[in-house]
Amino acid sequence: MSLTNIIKLRTKEAIETLYNVSIDESAITVNVTKPEFEGDYTIVLFALLKPLKKSPDALGNELGKYLVDNNAGIFQSYNLIKGFLNLVIANSFWIKFLSDNYNNTSFGRQQVSHKKIMVEYSSPNTNKPLHLGHLRNIFLGWSAAELSKAIGNNVIKTCIVNDRGIHICKSMIAWKIFANGATPQSTHTKGDHFVGDYYVKFNEAYKGEVKTLEAEGLSAEEAEKEAAIMKAAQQMLVDWEAGKPGVIELWGMMNGWVYEGFDETYKRIGADFDKVYYESQTYLLGKNLVEAGLEKGIFYKEEDGSVWIDLTNDGLDKKIVRRRDGTAVYITQDIGLAVDKYEEYKIDESIYVVGDEQNYHFKVLKLICEKLGLPYAKAIYHLSYGMVELPSGKMKSREGTVVDADDIVDEMINIAKQKTEELGKVKDFTEDELTDLYETIGLGALKFFLLRVDPKKKMVFNPEESIDFHGFTGPFVQYTYARIKSVLRKASTVDSQPLTEDKNTQHSAVGQQSSANGELLPLEKEIIILLEQFPATVEEAATLYDPSKIALYVFNLAKTFNSFYTEHSIANAESEDKKTLRIKLAQLTAQTIQTGMHLLGIKVPERM
Structure with a gap:
C-alpha cells in the first residue's frame, strides 16, 4: 500500500474514533506538501469541515495530534496552515521502506492478475514502410501494454494490418x-x-x-x-x-515483401505482438450484425439499398454501415472484428491506439456496439494521440515526404555515436560494445522523446534535441543509471541486513536512523520519498494509459540523484551506516530507473 493510501486509511480511522463519524477514503485528499512549508504530505481539510462540523484549526489540531500520538512509526510531527494539515513522516518509516525494498527487483509491480486487456497498435498499411507517425503509435501502444502488465493485468498485444x-x-x-x-x-x-x-x-x-x-x-x-x-x-x-x-x-x-520489412523494423525497435489480424480476413466481418441491427430497427435502409444508422439524437450524425451494393464499410469491419476479439479472448477492455483524427470513428463504433447490445461495447477505449510533425511541418506519404521509421532510427544512432564520441569516455569499449551502446542510446532517445509528451498533445520531433545528455531526455536518464552502476561497482554491494542507527545510538523504532546525528539528510530523504511514490506513479500511468508520467518520474528521480551525488559521497561516507544507507539508496534508485525505462521500452546501459 502506498504511503498516500496509508495516510488516507489512518485519517479515516482517526475520524471514526474521534468523532464517531464514518467517512469514505475517497473524500480525503492527500497531496505532497508544497516546498515552502514544513512537511512531507498534506491533508486538505476543507471537504471534511461540514460533515464533521469543525473549524479548520480545531479539526487540524485534533486530527494532527491523534495521528502523531497513535502512529509513531509513521508520523513524526504536524503543523497547520489555513486548512491544510502538513504531516512530517518519521525517518524510521523511510528507512524501513528502503531496507524492505532496496533489493526488490519487482519493486513497482503488482503480482495479482486483475483484468484481461487487449491493446491494438501499429496498424500499418502494406503499401508503404512504417514512418515516424507509426513510431509514436507503436511506442505508445507497447508502453501502455507493459504498464497494464505492471499493475497485474493479463495483456494481449495485437495489430491489425491494412492489407487490402x-x-x-x-x-x-x-x-x-x-x-x-x-x-x-x-x-x-x-x-x-x-x-x-x-x-x-x-x-x-x-x-x-x-x-x-x-x-x-x-x-x-x-x-x-x-x-x-x-x-x-x-x-x-x-x-x-x-x-x-x-x-x-x-x-x-x-x-x-512488406511483411519481411515490417518484421525487421519491429525487431529492431523492440515491438512485438501476441496476435496479428489482417484486414483481408476481417473486412467481411460484421455483415451479419448489420442484418441483426436491421431486424431490431437499430439500422434503416435507404431507397438505394444502403444501410445507415441515425445517431443525431446522440449528438453525432448519420453513418452508413453497408453500401448499396452490399459491401461492408470500415465501421462494419470494426464491429465484426471487435466481436471476433471478444469471442476469442473474452477481454475486459479493448484499447485502440489510433491517432486523434479518428476520434469520431471510435465514438460511433462504441455507440453502435452499445445499441446492438454487444457484451464488449463498454470495454472499447480509444487511446487517442496527437500527430507527430517535423520542424518543417506535416508529412505526406503519397508525396514521399514522410520520414521512414528505419531512416529516423539510423539518424538517431548516428547522432548518438557523434555525441558520445564528443564526450570521449568510451575508449575502453570494444567495437561490438560501441555498436550496442549507440543503438541503446539512439533508440532510447527516440522512444523517450516520443513518450515524454502527454499522448493527447501534438508534438514536433527534433532529433538533435532528443539526444541531450543534460536535458529532459532518455540519454540523461541512461547516463544517470550507468553512473549509479559505476558507483556501486566501486563501493561494492551490501548484505540484506536492515539499516541501523550508529553503533553508539540506542536502538528504537523512531531512532532507527543512519547518520552521525540520527537524521536523514534532505537530499537522502527527497530521493526516498520519490522512490516510495514509484508504484503509485506506475498505477496512475497504467490507469490513464499515459507513459509520459513515467518519463517525467524517471527524469525527476535521475535529476534528484545527481543533485544528491554532487553533494554527498557514497564510498567515503561519514560512517559505515551512512555508507550502507547510501548504497541501498543507490541500488533502489538504479532498479527503479531500470524498471521505469523498461516500461517505456528503453534499455539502460551498465556503462557509458
Whole structure:
C-alpha cells in the first residue's frame, strides 16, 4: 500500500474514533506538501469541515495530534496552515521502506492478475514502410501494454494490418508498369521500402496523367476520373475482391515483401505482438450484425439499398454501415472484428491506439456496439494521440515526404555515436560494445522523446534535441543509471541486513536512523520519498494509459540523484551506516530507473 493510501486509511480511522463519524477514503485528499512549508504530505481539510462540523484549526489540531500520538512509526510531527494539515513522516518509516525494498527487483509491480486487456497498435498499411507517425503509435501502444502488465493485468498485444483496398492496388499497378520484374532482392532494397517506392511512383504518374488530360480540355474532376492508371487500380481492386488468381498471386508476393520489412523494423525497435489480424480476413466481418441491427430497427435502409444508422439524437450524425451494393464499410469491419476479439479472448477492455483524427470513428463504433447490445461495447477505449510533425511541418506519404521509421532510427544512432564520441569516455569499449551502446542510446532517445509528451498533445520531433545528455531526455536518464552502476561497482554491494542507527545510538523504532546525528539528510530523504511514490506513479500511468508520467518520474528521480551525488559521497561516507544507507539508496534508485525505462521500452546501459 502506498504511503498516500496509508495516510488516507489512518485519517479515516482517526475520524471514526474521534468523532464517531464514518467517512469514505475517497473524500480525503492527500497531496505532497508544497516546498515552502514544513512537511512531507498534506491533508486538505476543507471537504471534511461540514460533515464533521469543525473549524479548520480545531479539526487540524485534533486530527494532527491523534495521528502523531497513535502512529509513531509513521508520523513524526504536524503543523497547520489555513486548512491544510502538513504531516512530517518519521525517518524510521523511510528507512524501513528502503531496507524492505532496496533489493526488490519487482519493486513497482503488482503480482495479482486483475483484468484481461487487449491493446491494438501499429496498424500499418502494406503499401508503404512504417514512418515516424507509426513510431509514436507503436511506442505508445507497447508502453501502455507493459504498464497494464505492471499493475497485474493479463495483456494481449495485437495489430491489425491494412492489407487490402485501393491504396494497396496502387502500389501493385505501379510495380506492374514500372518495375520490369525488379524485386527487393534484385535491387538490394528492404521490402517495405521497395513497395512504398511504387506507391509514390503511382501518385507521380497519376498526377502527370491528370495534368495531361486537363491540358487536353478536361476539367480537373473529369481528368481525375479518366486517368488510365487510376482506372487500372480500381479494376485491380474489383479483380482482387473477385479472387482473380493473377491478382491474388501478385498481392501475396508484394505483401510478403512488406511483411519481411515490417518484421525487421519491429525487431529492431523492440515491438512485438501476441496476435496479428489482417484486414483481408476481417473486412467481411460484421455483415451479419448489420442484418441483426436491421431486424431490431437499430439500422434503416435507404431507397438505394444502403444501410445507415441515425445517431443525431446522440449528438453525432448519420453513418452508413453497408453500401448499396452490399459491401461492408470500415465501421462494419470494426464491429465484426471487435466481436471476433471478444469471442476469442473474452477481454475486459479493448484499447485502440489510433491517432486523434479518428476520434469520431471510435465514438460511433462504441455507440453502435452499445445499441446492438454487444457484451464488449463498454470495454472499447480509444487511446487517442496527437500527430507527430517535423520542424518543417506535416508529412505526406503519397508525396514521399514522410520520414521512414528505419531512416529516423539510423539518424538517431548516428547522432548518438557523434555525441558520445564528443564526450570521449568510451575508449575502453570494444567495437561490438560501441555498436550496442549507440543503438541503446539512439533508440532510447527516440522512444523517450516520443513518450515524454502527454499522448493527447501534438508534438514536433527534433532529433538533435532528443539526444541531450543534460536535458529532459532518455540519454540523461541512461547516463544517470550507468553512473549509479559505476558507483556501486566501486563501493561494492551490501548484505540484506536492515539499516541501523550508529553503533553508539540506542536502538528504537523512531531512532532507527543512519547518520552521525540520527537524521536523514534532505537530499537522502527527497530521493526516498520519490522512490516510495514509484508504484503509485506506475498505477496512475497504467490507469490513464499515459507513459509520459513515467518519463517525467524517471527524469525527476535521475535529476534528484545527481543533485544528491554532487553533494554527498557514497564510498567515503561519514560512517559505515551512512555508507550502507547510501548504497541501498543507490541500488533502489538504479532498479527503479531500470524498471521505469523498461516500461517505456528503453534499455539502460551498465556503462557509458
